[in-house]
Amino acid sequence: MARMTAICSLALALLLAGTPGGAVPPQTQGDVILKDFRFASGETLPDLRIHYRAIGEPNRDESGTITNAVLVLHGTTGSGAQFVRPEFAGELFESGQPLDAARFYIILPDGIGHGESSKPSDGLRARFPRYGYRDMVEAQHRLLTEGLGIDHLRLVMGTSMGGMHTWLWGEVHPGFMDALLPLACLPEQISGRNRVWRRVVIDAIRNDPAWNGGEYTVQPPSLRTAAEMLFLMSSNPIVRRREMPTLASSDQALDAYVAHAIEALDANDVLYAVAASEDYDPGPALETIRAPLLAINFADDLINPPELGVLERATARVPRGRAVIIPNSEETRGHGTHTLAALWKQHLIELLEESGLASTGR
Numbered sequence: 001m002a003r004m005t006a007i008c009s010l011a012l013a014l015l016l017a018g019t020p021g022g023a024v025p026p027q028t029q030g031d032v033i034l035k036d037f038r039f040a041s042g043e044t045l046p047d048l049r050i051h052y053r054a055i056g057e058p059n060r061d062e063s064g065t066i067t068n069a070v071l072v073l074h075g076t077t078g079s080g081a082q083f084v085r086p087e088f089a090g091e092l093f094e095s096g097q098p099l100d101a102a103r104f105y106i107i108l109p110d111g112i113g114h115g116e117s118s119k120p121s122d123g124l125r126a127r128f129p130r131y132g133y134r135d136m137v138e139a140q141h142r143l144l145t146e147g148l149g150i151d152h153l154r155l156v157m158g159t160s161m162g163g164m165h166t167w168l169w170g171e172v173h174p175g176f177m178d179a180l181l182p183l184a185c186l187p188e189q190i191s192g193r194n195r196v197w198r199r200v201v202i203d204a205i206r207n208d209p210a211w212n213g214g215e216y217t218v219q220p221p222s223l224r225t226a227a228e229m230l231f232l233m234s235s236n237p238i239v240r241r242r243e244m245p246t247l248a249s250s251d252q253a254l255d256a257y258v259a260h261a262i263e264a265l266d267a268n269d270v271l272y273a274v275a276a277s278e279d280y281d282p283g284p285a286l287e288t289i290r291a292p293l294l295a296i297n298f299a300d301d302l303i304n305p306p307e308l309g310v311l312e313r314a315t316a317r318v319p320r321g322r323a324v325i326i327p328n329s330e331e332t333r334g335h336g337t338h339t340l341a342a343l344w345k346q347h348l349i350e351l352l353e354e355s356g357l358a359s360t361g362r
Contacts, residue, residue, distance in 0.1 A: 024089040025101040027053045027108075031116070032147030034139060040279065043129035050143045051116035053080045053108040055093055056101035058150075069105045069148075070155045071140065071169075071177075073162025075184075075338070077230070077265065077273050079115025080108030082339065091341035098348050104154065109143055111136045111161075113272045120268035126214025128272065132279030133161070137168045141176075155352070157181035159338035160303075163295075167282040170289035170318075179355035180293040181348060184338035186304050187295070187314045189281040194303050197233050198274050201226040205271045214268050226270050227261040228254065236300035236334035286317040293321040294351045296344050298337045300328040 030052060037048035059068040074082055083089055092099045099106060110117040112131045117139075120128035144150040156177045158166040163182035170180045190198065205211050208222035231254060244250035295315050297304050304311075306325050315321035324347050326332065331343055341348075 024084055024086060025055050025093050027055045027084055029053050032143050034142050034146065037139065037142075039129045039131055039135050041130045041132075045118065045129060047118075048112065048139060049116075049118045050112070050139055050147070051080075051110040052143060052148075053084065054148075055084075055089070055106040055108070056104050058105040065152065066105065066148075066150050067152070067154070068103060069107060069144070069150045069153050070099055071144070071153050071157070072106060072108050073140070073156070073158030073165045074108070074111065074114070075158075075160030075162055076277075077114065077270055078161075079110045081115065083108050085339070088339050088341050091345055092348070098345055098352060099155075107144065107148065107150070109140055111165075112139050113269060113276065119266075120214070120272050121266040125268050128268070130275075131272065132276050133165060133168060134172070134279055136276065137165050137172055140165070140169075141173060151176075153177040155179045155181060155355075157183065157348075158185075159183045160185060160335065161277070163338070164277070164280055164282075167289075168280075170291060170293060171282055171285045174288055174290045177291050179351050180289070180291050181296065181351055182293070183296045183344070184298060184301060184304060184335055185295075186297075186308075186310045187282045187286060188310055189283065190277045192308075193305075197229055197303070198277060200229050201274045202271060204229075205267050208267075211267060214271075216267070219262060219265075220267050223262050223265060223267045223270065224258055226267070226274075227258045227265065231257050231261075233302050234334065234336050236302065236328070236332065238300070238328070239333055283314065286314055286321075287319065289318045289321065291320065292351060292355045293318050294347060295321065295323045296326065296338075296347055297323070298326045298328075298332055298334065300332050301335045301337070303335045 032050050034048040034050060036044060036046055038044045058066040061067050072083055074080055091097060093101045093106060095102060112135060113119045153176055156166050156169045163185035166180050166182040167187045204222040204225040208220045210216060210220035211222060244253045295311055297306060297311055299306050311323045315323040326344055337343060
């Protein structure tokens, strides 16, 4: 079992205990080895392993082309495993739901540096190639085309980092998909508060003497700081106040979460994952996105605050783009609302209907 686990999923596990949801369809898992993978930095790996989960079966047309594939992309320090949960898979993939596994072939990859894909903690540590978001998208593309024989997608969707990858997919491979659904992200260079929390994590690890240039034998204390920062950013103040109304209860909840998180995380993996966003900047090429795009953000998201107005301005530049902000409610959980599919799946249904002509007109 890989040490890297979705930290946002860990936070949500505390928040969502008892959340109702449908059944989770069965899945298969596999690895694709990408030979001689060259990173944007110029570094290479002779064998880059990309792990994936698949739900459903591929449908093929008369020419043998797979016509029903969907790509779902996870967030920072996450993995495809975070989607195989009742509040996501049960709301989207079960019978009668928008991405019914009887109709769609759903691919849930682990990004470079995440889950059971190749990552620093496998052994290279700080000698692992520096990867960015564009490297991750390239690996996803090669997973589909070289490993799974998929040359077109009905939908690309993703949460948080996966949402940012979705924007890049629309630019780098504009004819590859019928629709795009980025959740909980902004299509601009990482800046402001979003950059600050990432720098706190990066600096804490890199400046920790116990990190030892990545050559530690036990996890450095700075991993706790990273976990605390991610916990801080993952929900909203109203939920935190309701669940942690006193100093003692706040300390207890934080300590319980961090204790669980640091058992699952690796400092090098976290450092690389957070730093990977430094090459992200889809803003200059938004007009090149051809597929219908629906961007969904949340009014109580501390990482992507709607008052900035970035999402509306950006989607106005996408020829077939639009934006939805889900208002704050008793059900929303700040940034982590991206995993609560019941709160936004109606918008997914509308996007699938809107893009249906494109999918049947290929």
